[in-house]
Amino acid sequence: MRILIVEDNALLAFMLEQSLADAGHEPLGPVPDVQSALQIISCATPQMALVDINLDGGSSGLDLASELHARSIPFFFATGQAAMAHRDGVHALGVIPKPFAPELVVALAGAMERVIDGESDVAFPNQIELFD
């Protein structure tokens, strides 16, 4: 699955990139800000996105929400500030609480893949906070 990674923390971004690639996914990015993310989604079509909220230089992952929604790209916020993500609960599917282990994101990507393939009753990892 093609997964866009929006994360300005190089260590986290690298961990996500490596673990998703190890699991057979195709990471797009990682990109550190909203502008670079917009460049990617204008020419590539990720099937899912993982978005950090508090980005370097005052940029906010929240600003990306409506663009991803408009392109029907399902996305999760990866953040330590779950309260902020709730403000945008309309668009995001849920929150991956920081800090997290890479296995959690791999499990989440696996679950999303099954949902996209049309499976019903897909179980998401417990640690993922799903929005209604």
Next chain:
Amino acid sequence: MLIVAPFRRDAAVLGNMLKAQGFDPRPCGNATALAEQLVGDTPPIVLSQEGLTVGVLETLKAHLEGQGQWSELPLILLLDRDQRIGPTAARLRATLTRAKLTFLQRPVRAVELISAIQTAVSARNRQLQVRDHIVFQEELQRELNHRVKNALANVMAVYHLTKRQSENFDEFTESFEGRLAALSQVHSALVATNEPRELAEIAETVLAPYRSTEGRRVLVSGPRASLAPASAVAFAMSLHELATNASKYGALSSTEGCVEVMWRLERRGTELRAVVDWIESGGPKVVPPTRRGYGTAFIHSAARSSLRGSADFDFAPSGLRCTFSILVDGPASEPAPAEDENRVEPAEDCEF
């Protein structure tokens, strides 16, 4: 302060007297006028007996209930001599639970009223200070919480990445401790203030431990340019990987070895880029790696993502060379204009 004294010229007389004392009296004729004034940092209120209408009391009650725990709005009540103060006070205390009530009996002597108002104003100012302090504390708490989570996320990432790369536990321990120590140094030196950092400061912080041993030479030089905190960490951890590698296999593993870190700035349109060279020399002959290790993979990833640029490796036999091109923020001094080989010089002889 606000004045609710609708009887004849009470408000005007009170107002003039308070103005003369340097206060800022604002008369409110009725409940509606009072409600309009009850916004922002509500000042103390002087209320005469005639002002205590049902409307005024309800307006006050609603406003008081909307205030934070820090608030105890001072109210000075001017009651008539024939009024039995006890029952009135009890009734008002029950209604206006979040107010600090002072009762004065009319006719009130000016000195008495002014001293009551001074006390009320200073009590209110103190309450507003407490409020500001609470807001500040809450912001600090949020920021601290965010940073702790971020620090833990970093440790978690280093743990998983190192685990993935390590062949055995000893190898894991060595790499993990090294990265954690670097992260800790970087954090206390660079991230603690959450401000942009100079390239030189970042390089010096990471490379300081490699200078401590006699004979090892590390040179850092370049014009001023800065990186935002997340990019500063990415650059620092990239340099850490290069330095660890150099101390194990490269120039920093021998006493004759030398590492130079130098950069120049290039402006491309609105972008300012630093081209940073990591140049090793005098170490053992370099053998190009057969597979891409953690260090090179991380540097490539960090350069592309957080540093908004690229990194290139040259495993020359004389010494490893790594060249970063990274997006930086403006330095205090203007950089030299970039060399442009294709620039067309205006011709000396022009024919029109």
